Amino acid sequence: MRKPRVDIITMGCSKNLVDSEHLMRQLQLSGFDVHHDEEPTGEIAVVNTCGFIGDAKEESIQMILEMAQRKESGQLKHLYVMGCLSQRYFFELRTEIPEVDKFYGKFDFNNLLADLGKIYQPAFRMERCLTTPSHHAYLKISEGCNRKCAYCAIPIITGKHKSRPAEEIVAEVQWLVKQGVREFNVIAQELTYYGLDLYGRRAIAELVQRISDVPGVDWIRLHYAYPTDFPMELLSVMRERENVCKYLDIALQHISDSQLKAMHRHTTSAETRALVEKLRSEVPGIHLRTTFMVGFPGESDADFAELLDFVRWARFERMGAFAYSPEEGTYSFDKYTDDVPQDVKQNRLSRLMRLQQQISSEVQEAKVGETLRVIFDRAEGDYLVGRTQYDSPEVDPEVLVRLADAKDAAVGHFSEVRVDSADDFDLYGHCV
Numbered sequence: 001m002r003k004p005r006v007d008i009i010t011m012g013c014s015k016n017l018v019d020s021e022h023l024m025r026q027l028q029l030s031g032f033d034v035h036h037d038e039e040p041t042g043e044i045a046v047v048n049t050c051g052f053i054g055d056a057k058e059e060s061i062q063m064i065l066e067m068a069q070r071k072e073s074g075q076l077k078h079l080y081v082m083g084c085l086s087q088r089y090f091f092e093l094r095t096e097i098p099e100v101d102k103f104y105g106k107f108d109f110n111n112l113l114a115d116l117g118k119i120y121q122p123a124f125r126m127e128r129c130l131t132t133p134s135h136h137a138y139l140k141i142s143e144g145c146n147r148k149c150a151y152c153a154i155p156i157i158t159g160k161h162k163s164r165p166a167e168e169i170v171a172e173v174q175w176l177v178k179q180g181v182r183e184f185n186v187i188a189q190e191l192t193y194y195g196l197d198l199y200g201r202r203a204i205a206e207l208v209q210r211i212s213d214v215p216g217v218d219w220i221r222l223h224y225a226y227p228t229d230f231p232m233e234l235l236s237v238m239r240e241r242e243n244v245c246k247y248l249d250i251a252l253q254h255i256s257d258s259q260l261k262a263m264h265r266h267t268t269s270a271e272t273r274a275l276v277e278k279l280r281s282e283v284p285g286i287h288l289r290t291t292f293m294v295g296f297p298g299e300s301d302a303d304f305a306e307l308l309d310f311v312r313w314a315r316f317e318r319m320g321a322f323a324y325s326p327e328e329g330t331y332s333f334d335k336y337t338d339d340v341p342q343d344v345k346q347n348r349l350s351r352l353m354r355l356q357q358q359i360s361s362e363v364q365e366a367k368v369g370e371t372l373r374v375i376f377d378r379a380e381g382d383y384l385v386g387r388t389q390y391d392s393p394e395v396d397p398e399v400l401v402r403l404a405d406a407k408d409a410a411v412g413h414f415s416e417v418r419v420d421s422a423d424d425f426d427l428y429g430h431c432v
Contacts, residue, residue: 003033005042009067010131011060012050014138014187014223014394016083020048021128023082023109028129030118036131040070043077046112049085051157054325060085068099082109084157106157107143126172133377135412136183136219136393137176141169141207145189147226149253150264150331151296151324154189161190163198166207170214177216180412183375184211185221185392192225192234202231212241218414219243219375221392225250227275228267235282245389246283249318251291255310256303259296264331269306276314287390289318294352295345296324297336304348311355317363318396319356323349357424364397364422371432374399374417376409384409386417388427397425405430 010020024034045067049060070076078101087105110120144158195203238244257269323345326333376386383400409415409431419429
């Protein structure tokens, strides 16, 4: 008999993707034919939503409405919605989009299984259906956040920080290695807080050591650190362990003291600069990815000029930025006036990203002539496309090697690549 098909559609971040992968495995164990981010052709669709900022919420709503139209036209029998958006706006969505059979929060997809007549199987709680290329996976080590940044709705959605036990994380890594995973991108809402709730201390350095000791783990890359009270012991692990990438994703948001105070970041400009210097001195060659916000309430021309000067000084290898948008329920929504005009926000965002494009181009150009270790993710046209230890999937630059220059290189395997040229973001080379 044909298995009933379920289409999972994931919106938003890699943390949501991990949730979808766990749900997919449970559905698979229950006898469903499971597909991810494809054109839905089955009887059931599940949309895993994002509720972080305005644009992400809008994308999730549009996807729900698109699936609702498919249901109305008879192309789909059942539509379920889960994730951050439905966690946050459960009652509103249920009223406004009645075509959805049922809404679920971020953490109760076992109830979705029950409504499909199936039972959550805890013995397989660490298993996932990987949606990434089989050689790399995201590894979620905690959920939630205890920080209360003025603009951020994440704690409203996810609740307080909750670390996963180290033993469970290591067991999941061991299982993933058996599936062929070689690269682990460690993720959390606040990675540097890991362990405080379980062990009474910041234990991220110990956890990374334990993961790096697992045979078969070739790369570990760290995402979403917080600058305040940064655990400096992590830096020696990054420096000394060959399979810990010289890469750190640490969102700084701003550099102006007045903006940092208004944002409730609990750090200062001087402390932030000192931290950047410490990261670079303790881990030579480290590539830093950060995120900045422009147009937060009260941001003056002088504040923005200070941010530009800081970016010129710090020369972040990777950087993203976004314009402030008020989020219901946050401190800034309730207490501040959104007083920076939208056109000013967009102008500042464009200026900041133009500056970063120039820096990125110079950083990439400096790699010409170097030989770098690359793992290849896919073949695309005439090229094998891969990444170095300095490049996280989806968001960072890539390395392109013509198939004619690839020698014995293959997707999912490491090769040494000599860089021949660079553009603003990507590198081009040949295998040696």
